[in-house]
Structure formats: structure tokens, C-alpha cells
Amino acid sequence: xxxxxxxxxxxxxxxxxxxxxxxxxxxxxxxxxxxxxxxxxxxxxxxxxxxxxxxxxxxxxxxxxxxxxxxxxxxxxxxxxxxxxxxxxxxxxxxxxxxxxxxxxxxxxxxxxxxxxxxxxxxxxxxxxxxxxxxxxxxxxxxxxxxxxxxxxxxxxxxxxxxxxxxxxxxxxxxxxxxxxxxxxxxxxxxxxxxxxxxxxxxxxxxxxxxxxxxxxxxxxxxxxxxxxxxxxxxxxxxxxxxxxxxxxxxxxxxxxxxxxxxxxxxxxxxxxxxxxxxxxxxxxxxxxxxxxxxxxxxxxxxxxxxxxxxxxxxxxxxxxxxxxxxxxxxxxxxxxxxxxxxxxxxxxxxxxxxxxxxxxxxxxxxxxxxxxxxxxxxxxxxxxxxxxxxxxxxxxxx
Numbered sequence: 001x002x003x004x005x006x007x008x009x010x011x012x013x014x015x016x017x018x019x020x021x022x023x024x025x026x027x028x029x030x031x032x033x034x035x036x037x038x039x040x041x042x043x044x045x046x047x048x049x050x051x052x053x054x055x056x057x058x059x060x061x062x063x064x065x066x067x068x069x070x071x072x073x074x075x076x077x078x079x080x081x082x083x084x085x086x087x088x089x090x091x092x093x094x095x096x097x098x099x100x101x102x103x104x105x106x107x108x109x110x111x112x113x114x115x116x117x118x119x120x121x122x123x124x125x126x127x128x129x130x131x132x133x134x135x136x137x138x139x140x141x142x143x144x145x146x147x148x149x150x151x152x153x154x155x156x157x158x159x160x161x162x163x164x165x166x167x168x169x170x171x172x173x174x175x176x177x178x179x180x181x182x183x184x185x186x187x188x189x190x191x192x193x194x195x196x197x198x199x200x201x202x203x204x205x206x207x208x209x210x211x212x213x214x215x216x217x218x219x220x221x222x223x224x225x226x227x228x229x230x231x232x233x234x235x236x237x238x239x240x241x242x243x244x245x246x247x248x249x250x251x252x253x254x255x256x257x258x259x260x261x262x263x264x265x266x267x268x269x270x271x272x273x274x275x276x277x278x279x280x281x282x283x284x285x286x287x288x289x290x291x292x293x294x295x296x297x298x299x300x301x302x303x304x305x306x307x308x309x310x311x312x313x314x315x316x317x318x319x320x321x322x323x324x325x326x327x328x329x330x331x332x333x334x335x336x337x338x339x340x341x342x343x344x345x346x347x348x349x350x351x352x353x354x355x356x357x358x359x360x361x362x363x364x365x366x367x368x369x370x371x372x373x374x375x376x377x378x379x380x381x382x383x384x385x386x387x388x389x390x391x392x393x394x395x396x397x398x399x
Contacts, residue, residue, distance in 0.1 A: 007047055007048055007049050007060075007078075008038060008039070008042060008046070008048045008049070009048065009049050009051055010033060010034070010039050010048045010049070010050055010051070010061070010063060010071065011033070011034045011050075011051045011052070011053065011055065012028070012032055012033060012034070012050075012051070012052050012053050012058075013031075013032060013033065013034055013053065014053045015053065016032050016052075016053055018052040018053075018058060020385065021050075021058050021059075021073070022058065023385065024383075024384065024385040025073075025385040025386070026072060026073045026113045026118055026383065026385065026386060027069045027071070027072060027073070027118075027386075028050065028061065028069070028070055028071035028072075028073075029068060029069060029070065030067070030068055030069075030070040032070075033070050033071065035065070035070070039063070039065060040065050041065075042063045042065055043140075044063075044064045044065065044066070044067075044136035044140070044170065044171055045062055045063070045064065045135070045136035045137035045138075045139060045140035045141070046062070046063050046137075047060060047061070047062060047063070047074070047082060047137075048060075048061055048062075048063050048071070049061075049078050050071060050073070057078050058073075058076075059073050059074070059075060059076045059077075059078060060073075060074050060075040060076075060077065060078045060080055060082070061073055061074060062074055062082075062118070062135065062136070062137030064135070064136045064137075064170055064171070066171055067136075067169055067170055067171070068169065069169075072113075072118035072119065072135060072137065073118070074118065074137070082137075082141070083144060084144040084147050084148050084151075085148075087117070087141070087144055087145055087148040088148035088151055088152050090110075090115065090116045090117050091109070091110065091117075091122075091148055091149060091152045091153070092152050093115075093116070094109055094110050094111075094115040094116075094117075095109060095152060095153060097378075097379075097381075098124075098379055101378055101379060102379070104126075104191060105124050105125075105126055105127075105153075106124065106125060106126065106190050106191065106192060106211070107123075107124055107211055107379040108121070108122070108123050108124075108211045108212070108377075108379040108380055109122040109123065109124045109129065109153070109379075110122035110131075111379065111380050111381055111389075112134075112383075112389070113383045113386055113389065114380075114381040114382060114383040114386075114389055115381065117138070118135055118137070118138075119133070119134040119135025119137070119138055119166065119170070120132070120133055120134065120135065120138045120145070121134065121164070121207065122149065123207040123208070123209070123211060124153065124155070125188045125190060125199055125201060125208065125209070126188065126190075127155055127156050127157060128155060128156075128157040128158075128159065128181075128184060128188060128201060129149055129153060129155045129157070129158050129159070130158075130159045130160075130161050130201055130207040130208060131145060131146075131149065131158065131159070131160055131161070131179070132160075132161045132162075132163075132164045132167075132206075132207060133145065133160065133162075133167075133172075134164040134166040134167050134170065134172075135166070135170055136170045136171065136172060139167075139170075139172050142160065142179070146158055146179040146180055150180055155180075155181075156180070156181045157178075157180060157181030157182060157183070157184070158178075158179040158180035158181065159176070159177075159178055159179065159183060159201055159202065160176055160177050160178075160179050161176050161206070161207055162174045162175050162176045162177075163176065163206070164206075165310075176202070183201070183202050184201055184202070187199055187200050187201075187204075187263060187266065188201055188208070189270060190209055192211075192214055192217070192242070193214065193217050193218050193221060193242045193245060193246070194221075194242070194245035194246065195217075195237075195241035195242050195244065195245040195267065195271050195273075196241070196267050196270040196271040197209055197236055197237065197238070197241065197263075197267050198236055198263040198264075198266045198267045198270070199236070199263075200259070200263060203259070204236075204259075204260075204263070205235065205260075209236065210235065210238060211377065211379060211380070212344075212376040212377055212379075212380045212392050213238055213239070213304065213342070213376075213377075213392070213394070214377040214379075215374060215375075215377045216239075216340070216342070216374040216394040217238055217239055217242035217243075218242065218246075219372060219374055219394075219396065220239050220242060220243055220246075220300060220302055220338075220340055220396070221242045221243050221245060221246025221247075221248075222246060223243075223299075223300050223338045223340075223396070224243030224244075224246055224247070224248035224251075224299065224300045225246055225247040225248065226247060226248070226249060226299075227248055227249060227298070227299025227300055227337070228248070228249055228250045228251075228252075228297075228298050228299050229243045229244075229248045229250070229251045229252070229298055229299060229300040229301070229302070230251075230252050230254070230291070230296075230298040230300070230301045230302070230332060231243070231251060231252070231253045231254065231302050231304075232254045232255075232284050232287070232288065232301065232302065232303040232304070232305075232325075232329065233254070233255060233284050233303060233304045233305045233306065234253035234254055234255045234260070234261070234264060234279075234304075235255060235257070235260050235264070235304075236260050236263040236264045236267060237251075237253050237263070237264030237265075237267050237268065237277075238304065239302040239304060239340070240252070240253045240264070240277065240302075241264065241267050241268060241271065241273065241277070243300065243302075244268070244271070244273045244276055244277060245271060245273070248276070248299075248300070249276065250276050250277075250278075251273075251276060251277050251278075252278050252279070252280060252298075253277070253278070253279045253280070254279070254280045254281075254282070254284055254287045254288075255279070255281065255284070256281070256282060256283055256284065257281075258281050261279040261281050264277075264279060265277065265279060284303075284305065284325075285324065285325075285328060288325075288328035288329055288332065289328060291332055292328070292331050292332060296332055297332060297333070297334040297337075298332055298333060298334060298337065299333075299334055299337045299338070300333075300337060300338045300339075300340070301329050301330075301332050301333050301337070301338070301339050301340070302339075302340040302341075302342070303325045303326075303329050303339075303340070303341050303342065304340075304342040304344075304394075305321070305322075305325060305342070305343075306344070307343075307344050307345040308321040308322055308343070308345055308348070309321075309322075309343075309345035309347045309348040310345060310347065311347055312347050314347065315347045315348060315352075318345055318347070318348055319348060319352055319353070319356045320356075322341070322343060322348065322353060322356040322357060322360070323356040323357070323359050323360040323363070324360065325341065325360065326339075326341055326356070326357045326358075326359070326360025326361050326364070327360040327361070327363045327364045328360075328364075329341070329364075330360065330361045330364035330365075330366040330399060331364050331365075331366070333366070333399045335399070336398070336399075337398070337399060338371075338396060338397065338398055338399070339361070339368070339396070339397045339399055340394060340395070340396045340397075341357045341394070341395045341397075342392070342393065342394045342395075343392070343393045344391055344392050345391065346387065346388045346389075346390070346391035348393075349387075350373070350393050353393050353395070354370075354373075354393075354395060357395055357397075358370075361397065361399070366399050367399070368397045368398050368399035369397065369398050370395060370396070370397055371396050371397065371398050372394075372395075372396040373393070373394070373395055373396075374393075374394035374395075374396070375390070375392055375393065375394070376391070376392040380392070
């Protein structure tokens with residue numbers, strides 16, 4: 001075991017306030033740290049003891065010298081050995097929560113900092129798990145992660161997905177691979193909210209499916225009972241299939257990706273709902289405009305776009321895009337119907353996103369009440385000190 005005396009020491013700049021770190025904030029930014037020659041020579045993902053400007057130890061961190069997030073807090077105990085057993089304990093703790101929440105092994109197992117494994121995402125699909133090691137320290141220990149995941153969960157197949165945008169910021173490659181077992185040769189069926197979803201674990205977006213919207217799918221399903229519903233930016237049919245499973249009469253899914261819509265159609269067939277499900281492939285804004293020109297009306301319209309504001313620099317443009325979505329979607333909602341608007345942009349906080357949506361609804365000549373605000377499910381816990389972890393917002397209006 002590496003002892004703290006054997007580890008390099010890195011130090012906060014003079015007069016840098018360490019209170020946030022002491023209270024649980026998990027990141028150190030490059031402009032907060034003394035980056036001398038020894039620090040810059042550390043290998044990406046190397047461990048170090050972080051000290052405040054008075055040389056008092058704050059904890060054990062992983063260092064990526066060229067990253068804006070130059071250090072990530074791993075353990076307050078500077079004597080901790082970050083090995084397979086340490087990783088397994090954190091995975092086991094995360095698994096205990098999910099097994100209490102869900103009756104089947106389909107969920108996000110590891111949600112990065114909130115589960116004590118900074119930059120690491122793991123989604124579970126029955127006997128298959130997909131890991132995204134989006135931080136250099138995890139990539140450097142990927143074999144220990146693989147062994148620990150198999151040990152704790154018993155999965156027979158483990159895939160590494162290297163498509164995360166954050167990997168580039170850490171200087172990591174984009175080469176996905178199979179760590180254990182054999183990659184599925186067909187989409188995996190995922191049961192959720194009474195529907196069946198098809199997850200492409202090797203060629204789909206992110207890890208193959210978005211579990212975070214599960215509770216918002218369930219809320220929309222209650223609104224859609226007996227009605228005609230529209231799911232825009234549908235991906236593999238997230239809201240549409242859930243609303244059909246909840247009793248909607250008909251669902252139309254709109255997405256720009258033909259492969260995603262094909263998976264949505266397969267999900268509808270697997271769930272015995274194909275006769276009530278149809279798709280429209282194309283640009284969502286153009287499809288919303290075309291549906292309005294056709295005089296289409298729906299009892300529920302849900303819009304769940306990609307992150308229009310992935311950074312603070314993109315915030316203004318992103319908010320305009322969210323407003324435009326609301327403006328184009330609102331006219332398609334029948335009187336007394338429901339409009340659901342979602343954002344997965346952490347840079348657009350709830351207040352700004354809500355304001356943009358209300359402005360868009362108003363500019364469409366509609367008015368209504370906000371009846372529900374939803375967030376990511378509990379398998380996507382929020383780190384209380386990290387605003388970025390509270391990224392998902394879902395607003396439901398009755399118009």
C-alpha cells in the first residue's frame with residue numbers, strides 16, 4: 001500500500017479559500033493550485049495528497065495536470081489505498097441503494113461524484129454493464145474497476161464506452177472496447193414503467209439508454225391515459241412508449257435519428273403496442289412546424305431535446321432554443337392538454353429554463369399552469385456540493 005509519505009503533495013495557492021473543499025466540494029480547478037514543475041510532471045490520474053495553503057492535508061486526490069479540473073477528491077483519508085478493494089466497497093454501497101429502489105437490475109449503478117467515484121458512470125442492463133471512465137484516474141485503473149464490478153454485481157459482460165465528451169478534456173482516447181465477456185449482437189431489452197425499450201449498447205448514444213427520465217416518463221404516462229400523444233426528440237421512444245404502456249391510445253415519436261426510431265419501433269413491437277405507435281424522422285423544429293401546418297392536435301406533447309446549453313458559453317443560445325421549442329410545441333396541445341418540456345443542460349438552471357419555457361408558451365399565444373417539476377431519478381443522485389449534478393429538469397404544464 002502506498003503510504004502518504006510516498007505520495008506527492010500538491011498545495012492550494014496562497015489565500016485560496018478551502019472551506020468548500022472541507023465541506024465536500026469534490027473538485028480543484030487549475031487556477032486554485034500551485035502548479036510547479038513537479039506537479040506538471042505528474043502522470044494523468046496520479047494520486048497525491050492535497051494540502052491547503054497552510055500545508056494542512058485536505059484529502060487524497062487524483063491529479064490530471066493538463067485538465068481544468070486539475071484534481072478530484074477521492075478520499076478524505078490520506079492513508080486510503082485506492083485499489084480494487086476500495087473501488088469494490090464504493091460499488092457495493094451504490095448497488096445497495098439501487099437494489100432497494102428497483103426490483104430488476106436495470107438502472108444507473110454509478111453516478112460519478114455522487115457515488116464517490118469521480119468521473120465514472122456505470123449503467124446496468126441485466127447481465128451486462130457499461131462503464132464510462134471519463135476521468136484519467138479511472139482510465140488508469142480500468143482493470144481494477146472491471147474486476148470490482150464483476151465481483152460485486154456478478155455481471156458476465158462489461159463494456160467500456162469511450163464516447164463521453166469529458167474524456168477529451170482529460171486527454172483520453174475515444175476507443176470503446178469489451179472488458180469482460182462478449183458484446184451483445186443485438187439490442188438489449190430493458191423493462192421500464194411497463195414498457196420495453198431497446199438499448200443498443202455498442203452503437204447507441206451514451207451507454208445505450210437514458211435511465212434518468214424514468215420518473216418523468218411515469219408522470220407523463222398518467223397524463224396520457226386515453227389520449228393521443230407526441231414525443232419529440234424521442235430517441236428510442238422514452239416518453240412515447242411509457243405513455244402507451246400507461247394507457248395512451250396513440251403515440252407519435254419524432255427524432256432526427258433513423259436508427260433510434262427503428263429501435264423505438266422495435267420496442268413498441270416487443271411491448272405489443274406497434275399498432276398504436278408511429279414515427280416521423282427529421283429535424284424536430286421542422287417536424288413541429290409541419291405538424292402545426294397539418295392542424296395536428298395532441299392531448300400530451302413532450303419535448304426532451306439534447307443539451308442546448310452544454311456550457312456557460314452556450315447558455316444564451318441554448319435558452320433561445322428552449323424558448324423556440326416551447327413556442328413551436330404549445331400550438332400542438334389541445335385545449336386542456338399537457339405540455340412537457342425538458343432540459344439536460346446543467347448550465348441552464350431551473351429558473352432560467354422555466355423562464356424560457358414560459359416565454360415560449362406565451363409567444364405561441366397559449367397560457368396555462370405549471371403542474372409539476374421533475375428531476376432525474378434516484379439512481380442519478382445529486383452531489384449536494386456540485387451544481388452540475390442537478391442537470392435534468394422536466395416541466396409539465398396544463399394549457
